[in-house]
Amino acid sequence: MNPKNYYTIGLLVVLGVVCNLPVWAQEAGKDSVTNVTALSRQSYFNRNVDRPIGYGRQPAWKITSALSTVSGSDLQKNFTTNLSNTLYGRIPGLTVQQGGGEPGNDSPTLIGRGINTFGNGGRNLLVMVDGFESSYEQLVPDEIESVSLLKDASATAIYGLRGANGVLLVTTKRGSDGPLVVNFSTQQGFHTASSLPQFLGSYDYARLYNEGLVNDGKAPRYTDADLEAYRTGSDPYFHPNVNWYDVVLKKTAPISNYNLNFRGGNSTVRYFVLLNAIKSNGLYQNVGSMDPESVNSKYARFNFRSNVDINLTKRLSASLTLGGSVEDKANPAATTTGSVFTSLATLPPNAFPVYNPDGSFGGTSALSNPLANLLQTGSYASNGRTLQSTLKLTEQLDMITPGLTISAAVSFNNFFRSYSNKTKTYERASATKTATGDTLYSRFGQKSSLLGNEDNSDQWRNVIFQGFLNYNRSFGKHDVSALLMYNSDSYTNTNNTTTAVLSLPYKHVGVGGRATYTYAKTYVGELSFGYMGSENFPKDRRYGFFPAASAGWIASNEPFLKNSSSITYLKLRGSYGLAGNDQIGGNRFMFQQLYPYTAAYYLGTANTQVFGLAEGAAANTQLSWEKQKTLNIGLELTLAKRLDVGIDLFQNDRYDILVAPNRTVPQYTGITLPLLNQGKVTNKGFEATIRYSSKSASQFQYFVETSAWYAQNTIVYNAEAIRLFDYQYTTGQPIGQPFGLEALGFFKDQADIAASPRQIFAPVQPGDIKYRDQNGDGLINQNDTRPIGKTSIPTLTVNLHSKFQFRGFDLEFLFQGVTGRTAYYGGTQFQAFQNNGQIGPIALDRWTPTTAATATYPRLSASNNLNNYQYSSFWQRDGSFIKLRSLELGYTLPGQLVEKIKLINARVFINGTNLFSLDHLQGYMDPEVSGIGYPPLRTVSAGVRVQF
Template sequence: MNANHYLTIRLIFLLGLISQMGRSQQAGTDSVKTIAPIPPYDNRNAELPIAYGRQPLWKITSALSTVSGSDLQKNFATNLGNTLFGRIPGLTVQQSGGEPGNDTPTLIGRGINTFGGSGRNLLIMVDGFESSYEQLVPDEIESISLLKDASATAIYGLRGANGVLLVTTKRGSDGPLVVNFSTQQGFHTASRLPQFLGSYDYARLYNEGLRNDGKAPRYTDADLEAYRTGSDPYFYPNVNWYNEVLKKTAPISNYNLNFRGGSSTVRYFVLLNAIQSNGLYKNVGDLDPESVNSKYSRFNFRSNVDINLTKRLSASLTLGGSVEDKANPAATKTDTVFSALAKLPPNAFPVYNQDGSFGGTSALTNPLGNLLRTGSYTSNGRTLQSTLKLTEQLDMIAQGLSISAAVSFNSFFRSFSDKTKTYERAFATRNASGEVFYSRFGQNTSLVGNEANSDQWRNVIFQGFLNYDRTFGKHGISALLMYNSDSYTNVNPTTSAIQSLPFKHVGGGGRITYSNRNTYIGEFSFGYMGSENFPKDRRYGFFPAASLGWIVSNENFLKENSAITYLKLRGSYGLTGSDQIGVNNRFIFEQRYPYTDAYYLGNNNTQVFGLAEGAFNPDVTWERQKTVNLGVELTLAKRLDFTLDLFRNNRSGILVSPNRTVPQYTGVVLPLLNQGEIDNKGFEATIRYSNQSAAGTSATSAFQYMVEASSWYAQNKIVYNAEAIRLFDYQYTTGRPVGQPFGLEALGLFKDQAEIAASPRQIFSSLQPGDIKYKDQNGDGVIDQNDTRPIGNTSVPTLTVSLHSKLQYKGFDLDFLFQGVTGRTAYFGGSQFHAFQNNGQVAPIALDRWTPETAATATYPRLSASNNLNNYQFSSFWQRDGSFIKLRSLELGYTLPVSLLNKAQITKARVFVNGTNLFSLDYMQGYIDPEVSSGYPALRTVSAGVRLQF
């Protein structure tokens, strides 16, 4: 943060103090309630953010869901995305791991609507402009809304088909200065870590695997006894590498200070925030000066100011940013560290040898030694979001008419410092006389620095608006006409020349909303937009949408029905687009000649590279999506609220290779054509009950509560993807969900040799009793890849449910959120579950292995010390139900009575304890987290804090 930023914040603060002159005395006499009452579900006149504007809730006929920033504060996380689990109906959040600074989740709106991961991304808009959101903090967030149907997103043109996430930051208000300060201190723990057996069990089970393979045991009875007793830790080690490398807990802290207020002329919101989270690695930086401790810190600042320059001209300045620092020990990446922890057997070597050197071999490095003696990896990142908007009221031309212009500049830059070195490790052996010999590998070197790498992007956006909003008696009209031009540049030096060229969009859109007697509502919206990624004659597209709403409760025949407080029916239909056709498919309308093809020449088959004719599509265009949405909103007895949305999306024009019409054996490089099609349909439902009447909260009871349950479902199906002709119908992906797993169907374990002889031949390896038996799908008497079929579900859930509740009694309050998902499959694979594969470990799951004695109860195949190609085929045997229920947040607080605060000039004080991701109910048997199966684990956080208001 430079001097200009500090100066801006100080000036805004001074403006806020000046605006309070003449008000301070009155403000000091205002009564302050002990605790704010729980509000009713919806204030129908409250305005919510929509595309490039705001509308009263009763007037919205499109499908959207919103969560407030105050609710997001209940999840203590360094990444804003990790506060969204279960908060927004229709939004699927997939956790990617818990590493601080590298834990951005995947966000999916209304399920999967296209092929490939790159084409599913939501359009993220921060205060009306495309930008990153992960670095923002809940204290600066007013609300986050998901726009879901065509009526809500058509104005975004060929960028709205995947849904739009609107992030709205807080702004000032016309009122006295309010200062908020909060601090939160806590610690992380790994929600679950992989479990592995110790050296004694490892050795005896390894011997069993060797015997099953027809080989002699490796470990003698004396070896096993030494492992069991731990009598010789240097030559018979029993190392839990997770305990050696990781801490049980790691601290996390957060500090927040913000100012809000203003007058009829100037309104402001200013925020300063600091957050720090240490990693789970042990503090190796304290042990070796050339290593570092794992930590992540970020400082956020925000200054949002609205100024009435004249009676008609107003200006809005939005300025936000962050500075973040991240450090990890070792030159290796985090995933590499955790991969080594999951593979290295506990008896491979000790952490330290008897002479004090690090244990290790030529092929296996020492995880703790890697953290201590291979250098460090640090980065510094800066994010800036800035917008200036001017609005002129044109009432002299027509009442309710205004014109606006805005420019936004957003940028991100991260520099890396990679310091590397190597170290010596040794493997100890001992002869019969007890003499110790060391075989040494690697060498100790000095640090070598690399400061050349960086990652950066920037975008510049221009917008112009013409707005009209007026009521004529019982008629209301609001309209918007806009122009948008944006340019995004990725200046990362590692990207290709094509990807470094700016990504540009130019176009506009409009919306007109008509209401009659606040009962009948009609809206038409459209987007007209072009992208540089398509041919000139096919660059622009038109995307219209229409919606209707009927507030039935305003009709005379329902006004006398006191049970129905509010009833609205709405529906929409429209066309949206997506230009996310893949980063490797840029400018494929041009013929290119890549230098990639290889020819083998001469007697020695020397490989010679040369130019090749690349595939191209001169008619490439964006994906098109037709969306229909039907919704109902109902309030009963002023306390019970219910909403339901039904939707269906049809996505066409998805890029596919025409393998069905041109066989692959022709050897021709086929172009990508806009032929793919997907159907996706589902629902979202929310029911909420509050004991506070929606008519008002002036007469509040001592005990207040709110309970809200939500569920959302989305199931997609591939209609056409031009896949190659298959031998068997069950191998087609058409008609199945995107990402459907295909594998062998397991029928259990072979009981004996007679059953093996009577079964179809499995080609993967020689069989023994206790091996996995597979189903012969095509009946040819042979089990091979032709017998793979759809098994299980994808990793993306089809159904998500959440339960959110708030309870208040006098000064005490309790808030919790449960989230559950189903319709997904997890897989028990890799070294965590496949015993001894690739010289890896063995997990407790293998204790239930098949042996002649446990043949009737075994749930795990016979052990093998070699890579068993039959048992570890991708099959239903290793699949598990990926459903789970998690307690995402729990917070208990107490608001101190006002009588205790007056002398301290504090208007409100609240202390609280908070938990995030406290527990999970699932089918993983405690082995892995159902969301994060490998790499840096998911985190559980417990904290305590205080919030003060002045």
């Protein structure tokens, strides 16, 4: 192939994220070669660059709704197996909550513009892949053109009763009119745990346990000889000191990615084809190599995509979108490994050795051996298949009027996962030494054969039909565009245990429309609506109407600013409208009166239990979806072609949230109360982005971009039951506000205890936590719980995204910081000896008579201390943090060199993902992930991208 025939596209695109319009995004459908002009190009608010919107695209200057976009090339900077985990800090207004790092089981929670509903109502974004609802986490950044978040009613009203939580538009790459271009890349790296729970060794465990026993008025368990053996490690079988994290986990695990795609076409056919393979091993030891009936922890996925656009005739065109993936996941011991980490975090280091002197596994009747659990309890494997297919036909109707087209599309999306579970049991033993020095074994459990279960499976599928009538025409200074669409979708979630009601399809049918008018590219007005129904509501209340309006003024096109050298672009816009959310929670078909077969009666002298029908919750014949009125005001500004500013202010008023009417219906009515649409929430906030770029002619290219978004919600009404005290109401508080006791420090001495209100949870001693008496009744009980701390959802997020480029070298990074959230020190990592668990280094600063003035931890107790471990402000910490989300250093080979080896472009790079965190948690835990499950991962990798 002659490289001169190739159409030059780039392998590295710098793309900033902005609050609403993607101010600095790559041109739709094209890549750009990394060069000295890529970083400093002018902002093009006022250029005819199309952006994804609901069921269509519009030029950037014409959009008056609130949306933010990030390109697929930016998402490549985060090396992970789950697409959702590449979105941290990339889209203003999008909060991503990490759920853990286990490959294949690491889906985070996505929240658009904060939380707007409470109770059992769903908060999930509606995710649309190429215009159709589908799963998306299995996609890879190399097949993504862009990801956009639609945030206000003007952008989401067309989605009817499904748009109030926000809509995430995922757009995959398509072909282009030009010669074939081939891109190949590979990336090789390794994972490490970003943080693991910290626990003390056997010597500290034993001596502090003795101290706790003495504080409880009991005799010590461990003798001086025991303590010395633990300290020196001289008796590893009968005085073990086992760090179970080191035994079960590896320090690093490999991850690799290979990508090959083809792009090109001509005036008749355009295509984009992709093949991708990614593999990531888990952090567990390679137990499959140690035992033939176990497996190594691993995750592998193979993606393919073929997007083809064909001009069948001069007026008729067809688009075929076909994508899919095959993923294989294997784990020892469990489908997901939360139970393994629970064992690691609770098992004391001196409980038993990994192996006994005779080679058997250590263990007791109550405690199993974590390593043996991985080696000797079988294996779990799953195979998942995803298919996304769409066929769309578009006919131009210029014979009726120029600019008119009609389209029809059908989409089938399917995800299926089958499981293969193989289980068995094993024998373990507890070894003790007799007075004569002999070893005595007590054996527990029984070794069994491997049993298989292939019956379990999960499936998600949908079928969608869409029809469109589009109009786009310009008349001098007038520009008119309009859309009228029909949508019908049916989707089903099933597994082998799904009940009949849950397996019934979920259906939506509706129409929507949008009309946009502009004058002289200066004044923009838009009306949009959605009219949609769902089977989950009564027949006479099944459909809803959702209107919205928006307007924009591009002031920089006015005569008094058009020739300004300082104000390159200035746009003001606003929107107001109504959207809905049918994720209302509760059971399906709550408008029906049900009589479940759950009643239990005990009859006869034998007191035999007999089941029968019972009256279920009273039907709600007025059942409806949640509704949200949204006001959004935005500003977009470019100064001197180098400084870009975007600002948005918003207010969401959500109402008709399902709540139990506990405040208005007394319990003595004797019925199970129905959920009624009475709840209300208001949510206010802002989004802002500032980006400064270097001059386009400068040899040293750079941009520095910072963005911030803030959202704070308040419960206006939730029909909660009447409380004894005003401070106990959740009304007026943020959604998820923690309630607990207010800690005042530690009791100093018995005189302090005698002079303080009586705490009823357990007898207290000096060094125990002292709580505030909120109601002044002289007792500390649950009536003294009040709002403490903040929720786990940050109210303010700030990002710093920058890139610097000189000659062939480039450096890019993304920092993210959050504040306005609270972390909680709970569980065995922080609450010493609870439920026979471990003790962490935080307890070294415990209260004793000699450390009373400096202690930061209560006195130790070897029993379950019901006073000190109450949910209280004592265990809360500032959850703010700053994380380096991504860092990449690259070098693009000189043009003369790549031409000699028949390439268009070649780049090598090293990359880091989730490299470090600055927080207030003293290294005890990852600030994003509470609990003791699979840890978040840090990834370091190196790679190469070539284009030919």
